[in-house]
Amino acid sequence: MAQPLIEVKSLKMYFPVGNNLFGRRRQLKAVDDMTFELYPGETFGLVGESGCGKTTVGRALVRLYRPTGGQIFYRGTDIAPLDEKAVQPWRRKMQMIFQDPYASLNPRMTVSSIIAEPMRLQQVPEAEIEARVAELIGQVGLKKDHLNRYPHEFSGGQRQRIGIARALAMRPEFVVCDEPISALDVSIQAQVINMLEELQQRMGMTYLFVSHDLSMVRHISHRVGVMYLGHMVELADVEELYSHMQHPYTRALMSAVPIADPDLAAQTKRIVLQGDVPQPIDPPPGCPFASRCRDCRPVCREARPELRQVAPGHYVACHLYD
């Protein structure tokens, strides 16, 4: 296999959340001990329920956060411990596209200055910027006469394209797409997804694609990781995962997705999980899914299951597969 672009080892991102009754600081373990790799040119889908830590992983990888622990090797260099200044050259190669196309664009800037901003910050010569902006606006399927307008004059899908043009300005190698289509109409989602795929084919970028839309993740990803409470519980090639899922949480998650085909939906049995997703504050030892798992055994409450290979490239963290 090719060399990974990014190797994540035991990544931890903890947030302090006040004190407990004895004055000890409590910790919210948003991401705990995650290990995985991203290969050049691939799309890695990251799924899981609200609050499981998907966005936090994305922000830590592009170093918007400084991880609490673990390593992030970017082409062999550990960028996790670098300070603000030292991380700058790497940041240029990494970009993030956000969920909300309304909030992420400055309403007082024209489209052309929004797209140009990252290049101005990196002091790219003005003449070069102008040419690049013209090229980018075409790549995301907008027109040159859109350049002097303001974000509020555009629809949600068009704004998301502006955000994407801006993210591509510095020719990133790696892009975190954090729920890039959740705020868009179904018919517009397909436009944005097709465009992300075309851009990847043309420029060979690597994507971390975060989404709760499991059918879209299946459509766009080469490999998929399933997170629960800050942990990676299963990871495999997309077809392997969707057809041979092993982890009890993955199975419940997948079976909960309503199927857009009435005959198939009638034949499919849903596994309905009981209870809410707990918060990862001072979590108990053992398997993070133990409180909702139907297969939970005594060992599950004592020892955390390790991510193990159960088939080539297919990893599962569950004591059922020890």
Next chain:
Amino acid sequence: MNLLEVKNLNTSFHIGVGTVHAVRGISFHVAQGESVGIVGESGSGKSVTMLSVTGLLPDYAEVSADTIRFDGRELTKLSRKEVRALHGSEIGMIFQDPMTSLNPLFTVENQLTEPLKLHRRMDKRAARARALELLRQVDIPNPEARLKQYPHELSGGLRQRVMIAMAIACEPKMIIADEPTTALDVTIQAQILELLQTLKRESNASIIMITHDMGVIASMCSRILVMYGGAVCEQGDVREIFYGAKHPYTWGLLNSIPKVHQKRGEKLVPIVGTPPDMLQPPAGCPFSPRCRYCMPVCRAYMPPVTALSDTHSVACHLMHPKAPKIGRED
């Protein structure tokens, strides 16, 4: 028998810059015990349709209809106040954001017992007992403790359940659910959908489910209205729409979601362009600026409704005998 019958509903909003023609000549019905899904583009008028029927729009909204008949009564003859009084008693509403129904300043007990005292003339004890029963019915664990809590102390899924408990408190004949699970995680969504199905089985209430999720429609509804640009462009039973759709917008909607067994690399087929501006809707077919089969007649005239079966009807000029025969492509 039809519980709800709506004929030629028109709703517009007079705002500073002009008039928003949000709903334009919609007709539909809902039978007793039936679950009907409404899908369509954002801004197509789904919410406004149901808010018009239930008298919940602000005063600057102008609503007119030939008929809005609910359970044998003609609502167009009632005052807005009288229509609103049906809420919480005969019509239960569930919204995407529970905080539109829940008052942050009152406890769960307060919010649940108030309508019972009002509409059912229950005393405090009876209302409290019924509130506990309702919380159990919507599968809220530890209901005694929950009664004392305020909405912000509950998780999103629990708040949604409390709102459902409120909606069903007085055993309504019709439940209107507007994107009830859009803000929830899939595993919590599955719980809520299961709950709604159980409630419907037990009470024989009708459900109108507004959603943009074709999966939710496929598993919950027996009939579907597809809306575009303030009009119903196609309606039919669930199999007629999923396997026999005839309107180009419905095709577009079905083609832009990944298929269940779709392989990586197969392209999605998006609908080009953006939805119409309802301040200045197109003169003819609202879908004409985005439709790849658009003919000159489409730009000039609104397409008439063609009935294909007792349940299936389509508003599209392609249904004209002289129009080209075009089938859905994938």
